[in-house]
Amino acid sequence: MEVTRRQxxxxxxxxxxxxxxxxxxxxxxxxxxxxxxxxxxxxxxxxVRPDRSPPSAAGASVVWSGPGDRRRVAxxxxxxxxxxxxxxxLEALEAEDVPATFFCLGRNVRDHGDLHRGSVGRHELxxxxxxxxxxxxxxxxxxxxxxxxxxxxxxxxxxIAPTLFRPPYGHLGGAALLAATEAGLTSVLWSAQxxxxxxxxxxxxxxxxxxxxxxxxxxxxxxxxxxxxRLVTIDRLPAIIRRLxxxxxxxxxxxxxxxxxxxxxxxxxxx
Ligand SMILES: [Zn+2]
Numbered sequence: 001m002e003v004t005r006r007q008x009x010x011x012x013x014x015x016x017x018x019x020x021x022x023x024x025x026x027x028x029x030x031x032x033x034x035x036x037x038x039x040x041x042x043x044x045x046x047x048v049r050p051d052r053s054p055p056s057a058a059g060a061s062v063v064w065s066g067p068g069d070r071r072r073v074a075x076x077x078x079x080x081x082x083x084x085x086x087x088x089x090l091e092a093l094e095a096e097d098v099p100a101t102f103f104c105l106g107r108n109v110r111d112h113g114d115l116h117r118g119s120v121g122r123h124e125l126x127x128x129x130x131x132x133x134x135x136x137x138x139x140x141x142x143x144x145x146x147x148x149x150x151x152x153x154x155x156x157x158x159x160i161a162p163t164l165f166r167p168p169y170g171h172l173g174g175a176a177l178l179a180a181t182e183a184g185l186t187s188v189l190w191s192a193q194x195x196x197x198x199x200x201x202x203x204x205x206x207x208x209x210x211x212x213x214x215x216x217x218x219x220x221x222x223x224x225x226x227x228x229x230r231l232v233t234i235d236r237l238p239a240i241i242r243r244l245x246x247x248x249x250x251x252x253x254x255x256x257x258x259x260x261x262x263x264x265x266x267x268x269x270x271x
Pocket of ligand 1: 078079128132168169
């Protein structure tokens with residue numbers, strides 16, 4: 001029989017005053033997860049190696065955006081390359097003379113890697129795992145496998161190793177952070193995104209919605225493959241670029257955006 005929330009709460013209250021024996025079988029589920037201990041080592045949230053050996057890196061780098069001192073923005077496209085939309089995105093970027101960063105899936109590089117042959121040196125190609133799992137559920141060795149397989153394949157396919165990593169769904173547990181960091185990758189989230197669901201029924205609204213989120217240094221999340229609702233953004237990519245340009249923005253790859261902050265952080269200041 002289903003236990004209603006009210007019954008469960010009543011039972012929990014009973015347990016709290018010492019009647020645990022009578023209500024032992026009843027639990028308030030939403031509280032259970034918080035009190036259930038996680039394994040000390042080896043769980044997805046642990047940033048310690050399961051065998052307790054020392055990590056191969058000293059510190060992690062995670063970014064949501066670049067420096068806010070210049071009106072620069074980085075457009076990013078996840079989950080490709082794929083024949084459905086990647087060529088359209090590349091064409092729009094070419095026509096507007098704008099660089100972008102593509103967070104690629106290893107399985108798509110394997111199947112459609114040629115789509116980015118001309119992107120090397122023009123755009124940035126980065127690591128988005130091999131099969132797009134939720135790394136929030138993966139331990140360190142599985143996170144490492146997803147990241148390393150993708151990096152190896154990208155090196156073989158494009159001749160350069162990625163330096164950036166984006167965790168699928170933005171789920172970045174300790175194990176994924178440790179694996180990405182040990183692989184020498186900066187973990188890149190985002191500070192603005194294409195929110196197609198918010199403009200359902202008025203697709204042109206995507207231009208205003210993205211422009212309203214962008215600030216100097218923003219990293220903008222979009223996708224170059226996926227469900228059809230995302231075409232709202234793909235169809236309006238030239239309009240989005242022109243709007244941001246009208247707002248005074250120039251465009252950079254994520255690494256170029258971040259390089260500015262690293263350079264300025266190490267440049268002696270003159271007073
Ligand atoms: Zn993704």
